[in-house]
């Protein structure tokens with residue numbers, strides 16, 4: 001029966017973690033999703049968490065699985081999970097490391113490393129995931145407490161959320177700037193939270209490789225929802 005090898009596509013801020021193997025000679029120098037073989041009686045999710053802790057010294061949480069199942073030998077099949085970092089910073093462990101270089105690749109950099117052939121089938125799905133996650137919208141609030149509550153709720157549900165202070169276009173005094181929650185959560189979710197707290201939604205498309213840069217925002221009278229064209 002085939003044994004399962006699991007890899008982790010660790011996602012953070014629109015980038016995915018790739019690792020260069022040091023061994024065995026047949027795969028040394030090739031880039032992969034760090035991971036390893038699932039042990040008897042172990043769940044694939046648990047194997048991902050264990051392998052990443054062993055190899056990279058950090059804790060991840062599995063958030064899903066990519067579709068392909070790729071044979072890597074007569075008896076091994078590779079599946080790749082999406083994951084997010086929950087503790088620590090990945091770095092190859094010092095004794096006998098499986099990897100010597102790590103890179104966080106943005107969606108435009110997915111082709112920049114020499115992936116193992118067995119890992120390439122996962123790239124198209126990752127590409128669309130990263131593109132999707134690169135979309136960040138903003139909920140705008142007048143009260144800091146509302147922004148904090150909404151950001152807390154989004155983070156608890158596994159989304160990114162960051163609070164930034166807004167500035168109105170053309171405004172010269174520093175008082176009463178609204179608060180923005182910048183998040184990768186789908187607009188539907190953000191819109192619901194915004195409605196609950198009397199804020200409004202600003203939809204922005206950004207290039208995840210460049211990071212989010214926002215121009216000052218015109219203060220809307222009505223409607224509450226501003227839709228910006230992609231820049």
Ligand SMILES: Nc1nc2c([nH]c(=O)n2[C@H]2C[C@H](O)[C@@H](COP(=O)(O)OP(=O)(O)OP(=O)(O)O)O2)c(=O)[nH]1
Pocket residue numbers: 005006007027032033034035036037038051072076078116118119
């Ligand atoms: N972890 C991982 N292995 C991959 C990927 N792509 C790929 O062809 N492989 C191959 C390389 C290895 O031959 C095999 C996994 O072996 P491994 O060395 O990572 O497994 P392991 O940590 O459990 O190590 P061990 O039992 O051999 O000590 O699958 C990938 O993306 N991640």
